Amino acid sequence: MTESPADTGVSSDITSGEPLGQGPTRTREFEHLAEHGRFxxxxxxxxxxxxxxxxxxxRWNIVHTFTDPAVRGFGVASDLVQYxxxxxxxxxVHIVPTCPYVSWWVxxxxxxxRDLIAD
Structure with a gap:
């Protein structure tokens, strides 16, 4: 599923300064790989x-997030958590934010x- 930055927030690309998902060559996609428990x-x-x-x-027990070091600091992880x-x-579905980043984010x-956090 391709999302526009207006749908999920805007993050800058480290190499061009263009917002991710904008510009002539930038496409930004989110995928849910349910069979692998991964977004x-x-x-x-x-x-x-x-x-x-x-x-x-x-519920989903969210256990881990990872962002490529080349794009850290540009809101990529935040955009993925929001999605x-x-x-x-x-x-x-409710969530259990075991991952420290997701817990902090929420x-x-x-x-x-916060209403998504399981009791």
Whole structure:
């Protein structure tokens, strides 16, 4: 699924300064690889970030995020977490934010997603 920056926020590309997903050669895609318990973000077909989870009956235990060092500091991980949590909300799934980054992202930066945290 290709998302526009207006849909998910804008992050800058480290090499060109253009927002990710904009410009003549930039495509930004998010994929949910449910069979692997993974979400990933690709820019121009290149994987730049992943988020891994373990599927439980009514929740996802989010255990790990990774961002390519070349694009760290440009909001890539934040965009991927937001996309993942929007997908969880759409599917009616709660989350267990075991990953420290996701826990911080929800509790400290984006309280509007706190309702997704499983009891």
């Amino acid at each position: 990933r973000m690709l820019v121009d077909g290149r994987e730049v970030a992943v988020l891994d989870y373990r599927r439980l009956p009514d 993942t949590l929007d997908a969880a909300r759409e599917q009616g 509790t400290d930066r984006h309280p509007e997603y």
